[in-house]
Amino acid sequence: MTEHKRLAGMPDIASHADPQVAGQLDWVGMNEIELPIMIDGCDGSRSQTTARVSAFVDLERPDKRGIHMSRLYLLLDQALAEHTVTPALLRHLLRDFLASHEDLSSHALLRLDFDYMVRRKSLKSDNSGWKRYPISLIAGLTGKDFSLEMALQITYSSTCPCSAALARQLIQDQFRKDFGPSGEVEAQAVLEWLGSEQGIVATPHSQRSAADLRLQLAPSFEAFPFEQMIDAVEDALKTPVQAAVKREDEQAFALLNGQNLMFCEDAARRVQTALMAQDRVIDFWARCRHFESLHPHNAVAIVTKGVEGGYKPIDGQPSGWRQG
Template sequence: MNSLALPDVASQPRAPQDIALEWVGMQNIALPVVLADQRIAAFADAGVSLDDPATRGIHMSRLYLALECLEDRPLTPGLLKHVLGHFLATHAGLSKRAFLAVRGELLLKRPALVSPLSGWKSYPFEVSARLDAKGLRIELKLDVDYSSTCPCSAALARQVIQQRFAEDFAGRPLQRAELLAWLGSERGIAATPHSQRSVASLRIRLAADQGELPLPALLDTAEDSLATPVQTAVKRGDEQAFALANGQNPMFCEDAARRLHRALSGFDGIRAFHVRVVHAESLHAHDAIAQSAWNWSQECC
């Protein structure tokens, strides 16, 4: 039987109560993409609106096959626009809006803080794009893991150390060598502040006409602003540098959200962003959360 003889149910008209649909398509399509000079095992969601209420279904295979050109060319706003344009061209008369989301994990090699070592870090990302009469819109989602040391806990720990010092050295003159030894002993660090693994989830809408998807640059900007990103290869010297970075950058979740807000405000090519930080508290069994946004509305990609 040739294809002309196959029934095409999708093209048949529906019953009279028909309704236009906002999004129709497929999700979690396995797809290799090229991003930041890497080939990434990604998953794509592809869809269009079904604006013609009299048409029963879209043509899923046309969306699926249009994804093929993502295999070999770097993922850029231009390539996303090309694919979305193809979605619309193959659904002329049916669809006015086209959608594509690509999810994966970007691997970036990160140097140790002081030793000459390095290792890989995985960054979950999602690139969502939408094309309609208003043009192309692109939103990036990125997660950044970091360490946060509680500033309140740090102050309370310092107070305990002060009290311990007052007790241990009460009523006698201070000897430099004795004091130095005390500072290096467990009595000299009678209390420690608590730290927690934390995650910042960034949603970034790119300005129009961006030539690239600036994922590595955004990740660097976010990590630099937090100053305590989680590490890869670690020797004791690196761990000490990490302890120093944490001591110099104690952060409530509010502090982390404000750091990220300031950093993203200075990043070129962004038209809106939303930041959500989650501190997985070690003091509490619940998490501490802060959110911040700029130029943000609930419109989606």
């Protein structure tokens, strides 16, 4: 028996069996598919990483029981093995999804979740280290209408302005206690006091924080602006977390935090200003979360570009940027 005849004789329940209950389905497919992908860096380098992939089509035929999931997987496997991930590749894959289901579907959705690694120089020393940026690429196709999103998370440090003001007041009180309310004070004595524990009797609270971004990109661009968007937001926030740190780097980081006191509202406005200046970004949703060291809860601010009708994510996940 030939392979073709053997396969032809195998049952295909999804194609031939009637659905138990008739009805159209918005999305059918797979998520958490583990596949290697190739990513191009801004310097022309190419790197491989592992992605968790979601692939879906709609099922608009109420009389059909299911789709052909194996077709989606095989198309993904071949395309991602042969090409780097670009907007053009995602568009091509979505077209192939619909072509493989031309009698069943008219919408296709694709999502890739992966980590993008960037080597960052230390603030002062000659060292450098790796930083991880979680990235999601989300693409949708309806007819010829191609939509594209890039989501990412950027971790930074935030120092509370209110806490800083309260700490300064306590330092002033300690100064009056140690040197008296009035009169002349020798400069050397003040310098020595400032270098002692009394000179920093209170410190403002700081915390690791995260900017979660969803960016709707102009689909005409052929490369994803990973580092361009990362750099724009980190430059605006001023206090990105560091990898390799020596004492001089930690001191420089402390200075950056002291010069960039911010509530979550301040951080969100900085991110908004940075993204408004990006020509590639059609619309955006951004959330700044400060993982409070004072409270057992987070301080959160959310901002959008302000496009009429509000931000409409391709995959219908407005409150989050990465699927679980």
